[in-house]
Amino acid sequence: MSNPTYEFTRAITRRPSASIVDGLRAEDIGTPDLDKMLAAHADYVAALKSTGAKVIELNAIEAHPDAVFVEDTTLCLPQGAIMMRPGAPSRMGEVAEMLPTIRDCYDDVREIKGPGHVEGGDILVTGREILVGRSDRTDAKGVADLAEIAAEWGHQLREVFTPPGVLHFKTDCSLMDAETILSTKRLDASGCFEGYRVLHVAEGEEAAANAIRFNNLVLMASGFPRTAEMLDKEGYQVVEISNSECAKLDGGMSCLSLRF
Template identity: 80%
Template sequence: MTNPSFEFSRAITRRPSSSIVDGLRAKDLGTPDLDKMLTAHAAYVATLQKTGAEVIELPPLDGYPDGVFVEDTALCLPQGAVLMRPGAPSRMGEVAEMAPTLRAAYDDVRQIKGPGHIEGGDILVTGREVLVGRSDRTDAEGVAELSAIMTEWGHTLREVFTPPGVLHFKTDCSLLDAETILSTQRLDASGCFDGYRVIHVAEGEEAAANSIRFNQYVLSPAGFPRTAEKLRKAGYEVVEISNTECAKLDGGMSCLSLRF
């Protein structure tokens, strides 16, 4: 029996576009370097493929600078896919670009119609529930619309709250296995993970919280050695991938793929 929260046979990624230099960012940490991002993206795709998964690589979207961050466009579950409604106006069109690929992969594709907004970066699927963080990009109406679909599909949805100044819920947490969460201390302090085993990222390494468990590997951003060591000591097989360029656009490991 596979665990749909971290065992996957397929993933969708999108190559970064040269327009990435115009991507959204909360604060200016410098202009992303496309060549460096392409190299890191290729390493990311290769790691997913190494697990035996099929990776569907979509072409760059010049009209959408943030198009590489495909996770925000949809939620993929065994029952079907749900097309999101991004909270950033410049990203709304990315959903229509993703829709044909998901319709080819799934019989049942639903859509968040609005007026609310919700992005995939705010959704963490665990072994027992779907956690959705309210954030600057995900509002109460968006959560309510998704909740109705989750109920129909037999999932429990629980709304939680993302710390102030943190872009997405998964900026500060990731799933390590069905019962274990990697989290920053500030997010865990809210009590949202009560009942789970929680591993805290090392102090000063908060950006390492956006990792992903994909089959046997935990893909983790490079440059956070104490957190990587913690994960290895806990028995996880960690693959570190450069995230310097995506980080300039508030992006991380989970943002770069849809996994199902």
Template identity: 75%
Template sequence: MTHPSCTFTRAITRRPAPSIVDGLRAEDIGTPDLDRMLADHADYVAALKSTGAEVIELPPLDAFPDAQFVEDTALCLPQGAVLMRPGAPSRLGEVAEMEPTLAACHGDLRRIEGPGFVEGGDILVTGREILVGRSARTDAAGVAELAAIASDWGHSLREVQTPEGVLHFKTDCSLLEPETILATRRLAASGCFDGYKVLHVAEGEEAAANLIRFNDLVIMPAGFPRTAEMLEREGFTVTRIGNSECAKLDGGMSCLSLRFWG
């Protein structure tokens, strides 16, 4: 049986809203196109469903331009779910919108009360531990509060650093297998993955680092052929999904779903 860090029976997604044009971005590389984003989102949901998983598709939230990036609102573990506390003030309200859905799926629902902040994009759950990257959106107090919950559930949590200028820890890494990580060279060079098998994205394809291993599939953004070929040589089944519009809002494959068991 595949380790639960790679095996999922359910996922939660949310359709993008017309307000995506007002979404947060580190730099302006163009206005996202809603029709294109919706088409890519539909392809993403179809890829998740193709593995046999149930996908809960939530409606758009026009009041929250970044709400399609549901991963930042929670951490789902086999024991339950933890509601996050986003470091971007405009995103705090997304957590309350997600809470009823998570409560219906998880018997044990905890929350980060604050004053610290944590976003799901900074959390990588491997086969042996939970790695949480400090970033502009995740601070020491938030990590400490999450560590206490994780410990209560029997998980080991380790704080690491997100590279300067990188939005989220998982912008630069993904889990491929319980002990195998895909990472950019700049992140791997920090030593945070010592003891793991690390595969590097191709030079110039750093944006390919954010992907998801979802059951038998590796779902990655389109447009990074050398990284995709490397993963296929390593024996992974790769599905490529358009990500041009989410990328304008610093979003990637992991951001678009909450993935869990049960």
């Protein structure tokens, strides 16, 4: 039986735009270099395609600097898709831009109507439940609205809490397989992964926690050798991709695609 949590036939990505230099960031660690970001993005798309998946590559949108981070706009589930309601006001328009593509892919498309907010970067779908982290971008009302839709489709949703100073829940964790989660020690310490097998990223390599399992591959940011070695020893096929420019905008591997 295929596993909808990491076995995918399709993905959606969006090309970075020149306006990426104006993207949101929690702290300024430098301006992203568009050429470097485009090169890394091409590597990312190539890795997804190498598994046999079809990748829908959307054009850049200059009006939305953060639109490359498509994951925040939509939650893709086997039964249908749910359009999110981003907590950052400048990102609200990205959802409408994504909607036509999602309608082409899904018969059943729902939306978070508001006033609550929820972003895809706070949602981890595991083999048994949907974990949603409350954060600066995802609030209680948004979580409640999402839980209601997910329940109609037979999904159990559990609210958890993102550590202070961490932008999104998945900044600090990712799914390696249906029962295994890669996490920072600080997030795991909250007890949110009780009952799962948890692998910790190496000390000082916290940013490696945002990875994705996509079919036979684990895509992770390059520059975290101890975590990469640990995953390799655990039997995962790791592909390292430069994340130097996305990291300047608090972005990581999961943010760059919608997978279904």
